[in-house]
Amino acid sequence: MRTTRDRIRHAISFELIGILLATPLAAFAFHLEGGDSMVNVIASATVAMLWNYIYNLMFDHGMQRFRGTTEKTKLIRVFHAIFFEIGLLAIMLPPIAWYLQISLLDAFIMDLALAIFYMIYALVFNWAYDRIFPLPEWTEGNA
Template sequence: MRSTSDRIRHAVSFELIGLILVTPLAAFVFHMPLFDIGVVSAGSAVIALLWNYIFNWGFDHAVRRLTGSTRKSQVLRLLHAVLFEVGLLLALMPLIAWYLRIDLWQALIMDAAFAGFYMAYAYVFNLAYDRVFPLAEWKHETA
């Protein structure tokens, strides 16, 4: 199981790298000022940072309880990314609509685009993170 400091390193690095990638991309795709997208991205990142810690802690406990290990198969990694983004989508959509003064439908489309980006990004980031920072318990398990 990951330590608190490891979870904090994971969450902060995930959000910082994500912000660097998504902010200019979203400003370009949605034809909105970089500043406005930056505010939405940064605010979303703060909420996502908290959600990341809480969700990953709960997900790891559930996986460990169900399988006896925190090692994730490819199917579990996909489930992890989808569940994380669905929860975040529900939290962020009304905030995006409010700040950008757009209707909920437009916010849903924008949030879904962010979620699509972040689902792919989360999968790649978490796979890389687990390879760079493997847990000791994984060395004693078979793949």
């Protein structure tokens, strides 16, 4: 299982790269002022970083308990990314609507678009991270 230090490295690197990619994309896609896009993305990233740590810790404990390993198959990686984004969507929807002074439906559409982006990004990032920083317990195969 990953150490606390490794989980922190994972969360910070995930969010920093995500901010660099998502801020200009959100400004362009949603016709936001650069400052509003940056505040929205950075606030979301901050919450996501905390959620990332908590979610991955719970997910790994669940995998260890039910599968006896934290090694993820391709299907588990897909579900891992989907459930992460569903949880984050539930957490972030009200603050986004409030800050941007938009309806919950508009915030949902915006958050859904960002969630889809981040779901794909999470899948790619986590696969790459596991390749760059594999755990000794893993054998070749599904990682």
